Amino acid sequence: MSRRQPERGADEIAQRLRIHYARRGRLRFTSHRDVQRALERALRQARLPVAFSGGFNRHPKISYVGAAPTGAASEAEYLEISLTERVRPASVRADLDAALPAGLDILEVVEAGPGSLPDRVTGSRWRVELPGVEEEAAAAAIAAFLAETSVPVERVLKDGRRILDARAAVVWLELGGRGSDGDPGPCAILELVVRHCTPAVRPDDVLAGLREVAALTLPVPAKVTRLAQGALDPCGDLADPLATDRAAPAADGSPQPVAASAVVDRPPPAGA
Numbered sequence: 001m002s003r004r005q006p007e008r009g010a011d012e013i014a015q016r017l018r019i020h021y022a023r024r025g026r027l028r029f030t031s032h033r034d035v036q037r038a039l040e041r042a043l044r045q046a047r048l049p050v051a052f053s054g055g056f057n058r059h060p061k062i063s064y065v066g067a068a069p070t071g072a073a074s075e076a077e078y079l080e081i082s083l084t085e086r087v088r089p090a091s092v093r094a095d096l097d098a099a100l101p102a103g104l105d106i107l108e109v110v111e112a113g114p115g116s117l118p119d120r121v122t123g124s125r126w127r128v129e130l131p132g133v134e135e136e137a138a139a140a141a142i143a144a145f146l147a148e149t150s151v152p153v154e155r156v157l158k159d160g161r162r163i164l165d166a167r168a169a170v171v172w173l174e175l176g177g178r179g180s181d182g183d184p185g186p187c188a189i190l191e192l193v194v195r196h197c198t199p200a201v202r203p204d205d206v207l208a209g210l211r212e213v214a215a216l217t218l219p220v221p222a223k224v225t226r227l228a229q230g231a232l233d234p235c236g237d238l239a240d241p242l243a244t245d246r247a248a249p250a251a252d253g254s255p256q257p258v259a260a261s262a263v264v265d266r267p268p269p270a271g272a
Contacts, residue, residue, distance in 0.1 A: 010054035013082045016112035017089060018245055021077050027103030028073040035104065036064065042099035048092065051082040066121050066229055069202055074226040078241060080117050113245045120241040121196065123232040126203050127176060128190040132219035135175060138188035141214035142173055151209035157199055166209035169194050169201035171236040193236050
């Protein structure tokens with residue numbers, strides 16, 4: 001008979017880091033649970049002093065914020081880790097990026113300041129490529145969708161089938177730029193900002209709504225990429241969730257590193 005392990009208290013936290021990472025290429029088909037496993041394995045490989053919770057079944061103190069659904073690429077995934085010792089954020093970025101597979105890319109690591117990271121993430125901006133769909137058909141479907149006050153769609157959740165209002169969650173929706181160079185046929189591009197709600201409304205739900213109100217059919221599956229997450233302002237723009245942390249110096253007085261992808265703005269309207 002195995003001996004029961006004694007209950008332990010939670011580790012004392014010396015530092016919290018906020019990590020901005022991307023999920024690209026074929027890794028967009030990886031489930032969030034598999035992404036978690038890869039990141040936790042990379043944290044161990046990088047020998048980071050991750051803090052653990054207390055109790056009999058202790059867990060690493062890692063919090064994920066607004067993970068993208070399986071099948072969607074993302075340039076804006078976030079997590080927060082608690083550490084028992086202080087480390088340099090720039091070193092953590094390099095060590096984690098080296099330990100992760102290609103397609104899971106660490107973009108930025110900053111020391112956490114005051115406030116809650118989830119409170120700064122209330123919306124997402126998405127790019128949805130529709131191969132085989134003409135821009136005129138997509139524009140007509142967008143106009144019909146935006147003219148509705150409610151667009152109910154059905155989705156299967158863990159607790160069964162639910163009806164979601166795809167229209168209520170959409171802050172803005174418009175035609176974006178052109179598809180990738182070399183695309184063999186038409187490819188309409190949608191740009192949209194979706195408000196975070198419970199249960200979450202995803203781009204697939206918006207596409208279901210376009211099909212419902214305008215019979216927009218997709219000859220092949222859409223290619224979905226999350227471009228940004230942040231706090232929604234009244235104009236429908238998103239504030240960078242790490243801007244407050246980045247603006248403050250680290251506890252040791254050193255400046256925070258700045259990522260090339262720090263700016264999160266609404267794209268100009270199509271044709272601008």
